Amino acid sequence: MLSLNYCLLISWLLLLSTPHSRSLNPSLDDDVLGLIVFKADIQDPYQKLSSWNEDDETPCNWVGVKCSPRSNRVTELNLDGFSLSGKIGRGLLQLQSLRYLYLSNNNLSGTVSANLVRLQSLRTMDLSYNSLSGAISNDFFRQCGSLRAISLANNKFEGIIPDSLSLCPTIVAINLSSNRLTGSLPNGFWGLNGLRSLDLSNNLLEGEIPDGFGSLNNLRGINLSGNKFVGRVPDSIGRCLLLRMVDFSDNLLSGELPETMQKLSLCNFLNLRRNLFVGEVPVWIGEMKSLESLDLSGNKISGKVPGSIGNLLSLKVLNFSANGLIGTLPYSMVNCANLVALDLSQNSLSGELPQWIFQAEEKSVKKIQVLDLSANQFSGEIASAIGGSSSLQLLNLSRNSLSGSVPVSIGELKALNVIDLGENRLNGSIPTEIGGAYSLKELRLERNLLLGQIPTSIENCSSLTVLILSGNKLSGPIPVNIAKLTSLQDVDLSSNNLSGNLPRQLANLAHLKSFNISHNYLQGELPVGGFFNTISPSSVSGNPSLCGAVVNKSCPAVLPKPIVLNPNSSSDSTSGVLPPSLGHKRIILSISALIAIGAAAAIFVGVIAITVLNLRVRSSTSPSAAALALSTRDDFSHSPTTDANSGKLVMFSGDPDFSTGAHALLNKDCELGRGGFGAVYRTVLRDGRSVAIKKLTVSSLVKSQEDFEREVKKLGKVRHPNLVALDGYYWTPSLQLLIYEYVSGGSLYKHLHDGMGGNFLSWNERFNIILGTAKSLASLHQSNIIHYNIKSSNVLIDSSGEPKVGDYGLARLLPMLDRYVLSSKVQSALGYMAPEFACRTVKITEKCDVYGFGVLVLEVVTGKRPVEYMEDDVVVLCDMVRGALEEGRLEECVDGRLQGKFPAEEAIPVMKLGLICTTQVPSNRPDMGEVVNILELIRCPSEGQEELG
Structure with a gap:
């Protein structure tokens, strides 16, 4: 069999031997032929590379290929997500001007040649999410040219990380995560002074983390999670003053946290969960004032939660679960007004349940979405003020010592998905107001002291999948309304005092996986059909009066007495007689005979009715041409x-x-x-x-x-x-x-970024588009309609240049405004989405549209996309313009195509207005009606008392 190199050589010679190829510029031959040879080594099941034609003089118009406008040489090859398989052959080595190589999200296999990294112009190489394998040889990085970013993540590479990485002085981003790499960290890492991002997570790396952090002065993010690192976190980490993200989770690290970490004043993400750290939560943690997410869960940390936590004003996620914390929670935590998720479960915290969590004061944790204080030793009652936590989605207070009743204000929590109050000492009845929490998916109240009946209002919780009420003192029947909860999967009503018959409609619950009614006083026949045909006997045991095949007890037949026709009665008697012609014979008709007679009559009537209906349908049907x-x-x-x-x-x-x-x-x-x-x-x-x-x-x-x-x-x-x-x-x-x-004129996106035939929008046209879009949104908001999906591709331009906003309100057609479903529908609006939009249960208001409009304003004025991906960085338009404003060079942000052709007295205030609309705090953003007024004032300042800007 011919070797791979020999086959490539034959392909190369055959292509070069064609007359057409010989007529080409030799430098262009390299690119065309190199890509054709590369294509010969891969499988393209969806024919996405069908435009790659070996007879073309240049590959610059091929799918996935970009060229330099000066040299016409290939500078970028982007085949991300093309469903390609096969090997990465040597054809790419001919692309001597290649700067960016993206082959991620395919199914490429085999090894990667070290020569690929040696392309002198190559700056970014992304081979992530493939099936590439083998060891990364020590020669791989020996001649890495001008390489700045490399990602081999989510492949099957194995072996050690080569020391030759230290020979790449220009590299700024390394991602080798989710492979099978072993061994310890090479010392060469600590000589890469320009390194900004290092991700080695989810491998099999081991040993200690070397004390070389101090040399990585430019490091912004480091992720070593999901490995087998041991020992302490080195003190030198405190010298990496630019660190914003640190993730050492899921390792075997031990000791106390180094005090030098308090110097990481820019760090907003710190994840150390599931290690072996000991000691107390350090008081100095309050000095890391940029922290937004802090996770120390699953360690051996003891002592009290320090009051300095209250200094973390930007904190959104706090997870100290599964440790050995004691005492009460400090009241200073009320200052963490941005807290979205708080998990302190599985500790030994005690004292009264902190009421400040639910207070409606101005200084309180009002944005909380996830609250888990389960498996502690809290006592006291659940305050009725909990109804003010309108953003709450998950509430877990189970396995404590709480007393009192379930507050009726629970019904005010419209966003609540999960409530778990199980294994406490709650008494009283389940409030009927529980039906107001119509977003509930899980309701767990097991092993309390609850009395009374199951409220029928529970039918309003139409999304309910889990209903656990076992181990209480509930009485009365099981409501028929439960059969309306068509999403139910797991139901446990065992060990109560429930009585009466089981509603037969329960057999219609198509998604049931478990239904436990054992140890009650229920009676009668079990429902027949669906899940109940295979229900476990243990799920119905302890109900002596239940009958049916599952409990091996036949149900008593309930049959009426036979009907006796008396021939001696008079002919007009209502008792039912035989006609004289049939004689004086006594006749007894059994129930089965009567049923048969009735069925025959019903069938006869049914046939006649169906025949009549068919005749009517045939005569009345006139197909709609449209349908x-x-x-x-x-x-x-x-x-x-x-x-x-x-x-x-x-x-x-x-x-x-x-x-x-x-x-x-x-x-x-x-x-x-x-x-x-x-x-x-x-x-x-x-x-x-x-x-x-x-x-x-x-x-x-x-x-x-x-x-x-x-x-x-x-x-x-x-x-x-x-x-x-x-x-x-x-x-x-x-x-x-x-x-x-x-609308015939195309989208605003195409006018801004695709040129629309070489024309570009003048300043007057841009201002009119901004003003018209603002007026349309103001009109929507007056009609209580939120757009949800503001972006330039949803703004169309008509033949007269007027903007027309489309796709408004479509998210309301979703069965429920679920964040995960909704985000999948508007994911293309990345960059336009307000920060609160990404939170799971923060209320979506018109202010989200205002944020998207603000981004749109900046996009129209600057001509730049909301998010632009550079070779080693991501540029967010809002941040770029805000930085330019702070540096006094806002005018430089205006689209370069408008230089000298725009009035600064309008453009600068409009950009400032865009920044105001993209303020992080929703309440600080203006209403769209106010935005319209401001824009009209900018255009005609003489009509108002003040000018913006």
Whole structure:
């Protein structure tokens, strides 16, 4: 068999032997032929590299390839996420001008040649998330040229980290995480003075962390988590004054935390969980005032929580769980007003349950979303003020010594997903107000002293999956309403005083995994069907009056007495007689005979009824041209039916007619674009009017028809010159379409960043776009509609240059405004999203739109994207402009294409307004109505008393 090198040589010679190739510039031959040879070594199942043609004179127009405009040589190869497999061959070695190589998120295998790193121009190499393997040889980094960033993360590399890394003086970022690397850290690391980011997490590294931190003066982030490091954290870590992120979690580190860490005044993320650290939480921790996340959980830390924690005003996440802490919590923690998650579970904390957590004062932990104080020794009652913690999503106070009743104010927690008050001494009844917490997914109240009945209001918690009420003194029947909780998976009502029959409707709960009703006083027959056909006998034991196959006890038959027809009665008697022609014979009809007779009669009537209905349907059916067109094309082949009458088409004005536009609607050539909520097509109605049809992504829009139509009709009523009008909709259970007016001028994003035919927006056009967008948002907010997804690709420009904002309010079509679902729908809006938007349960208000608008303003004025990825850094537009303002060079941020063609007295105040709108604290942002007033004042300052800026 020919060797790989020999096969490559043959391919090279064959390509060079073609007349066309010989006519090319030799330097260009290297790039074309190099990429063709590279392609020959890989598999491309989706033909994403189909544009790579060996007959082309230059590869600069190929997918994934970028070239220098001066030399026409390849400078970037980006094949991230192309689903490629195979080997990384030697063809890439011909790309002598290559600066950026991105082959991540594929399935490439085999080893990586050290010669690849030796490309003299190569600055960034990202081979992460593949199946590359083998050892990283010591020669790998011996000639690393100008390499600045390398990522081999999430592969199968093994062996030790080579010392030759120390020979790369220009390197600033190293990511070797999630491999199988072994051995200790090479001393060469500590000579890389320019290193900013080091990630070696999730490997098999061991030994002590060398005391060489002090030399890494530029280090911003270090992640050594998920290894087997032992010993102490070196004191020299305190000399890395620029550190912002430190993660040493999931190792075997021991001793006390070094006091020098208090010098890390810029550090905002410190994770030391699951190690063997001892001692107390140091008082000096309060000096690390930039901390936003502090995790010391799963160690052997003892003593009290120091009051200096209250100095961490930026703290959002605090986790001291699974340690040996004692005493009470310091009141100074009330100063941590930005706290979102507090986990102190599995300690020995004692005293009264801290009431300041739930206080409604100005200085309190009002943003808390996750509160876990479980498995401690807290006593006292749960304050009714807990109802003011409107952001609370998870509340776990289980396994303490709490007394009193469950506060009725629990029902005010609309964002609450999980409540666990189990294993305490709570008494009284479960408040009926619990139904107000309609977002509940888990309710755990087991092993308390609760009395009374299970409230029927629990049916309002329609998302409930876990209901644990065992080990109390609850009485009365199991409410039929529980059968309405269709998401239920685990139910435990055991060891109570429940009585009565089990509702048969429980058999309709399709997702049940467990249902324990043992040791109660329930009676009658168990439900038949579904989960109850296979329920464990132990789950129903201890109920002497239950019957059914599961408990090996037959249920008593309840049959009426036979009907006796008396022939001696008069013919007009109501007792039921035989006609004289049948004689005087006594006849007894059994129940089974009567049932058979009744069934036969019912079938006969049913056949007649169905026949009549079919005749009516056939005579009344007149297929809608629009519905037929929408249900018979390939693009909607997922629809379960092609019945024209199965869908509902509604136009808010005018009569719908897609009969001439159905082909265009479903033709891929007429697709305008795709977003998080679906694809958009252009079609033409019979009257010649163009419309845009958004086909919604069905898998994530699962609201009922009633909810869908209510939300869509609300959006259809909104009319404003700067809003894309919603003209109608089409509904079936598996297909939903929204019908919009068609805007011909393209998106603002394309005008700003793609040039739109070489033209660029003038200052007046940009100002009008900003003002028109502001007016549209102000109009939406007046109608109590939040846009949720402000970005330049959702602002369209009509033929007269006016902006029209689209895609507003679509998130309301989701079954619930879940952060994970919603973020997956608007992930393309990265950079526009307000900081509170990323928090799991912080209330979304109109101020989130104001933040996105502020970013949009800066994007329009500067011509830069909200987030731009550089070779070794990420530039956030808001931060860049804010820094320029502080340095007095704000005017330099204006789009370079506008230099000398814009009024500074307008541009600078507009940018300042954008920065005000992107303030971190939502309450400090103006309303959109105020924004409109300010913009109009900037344009016409003589009309107001003051000028902005």
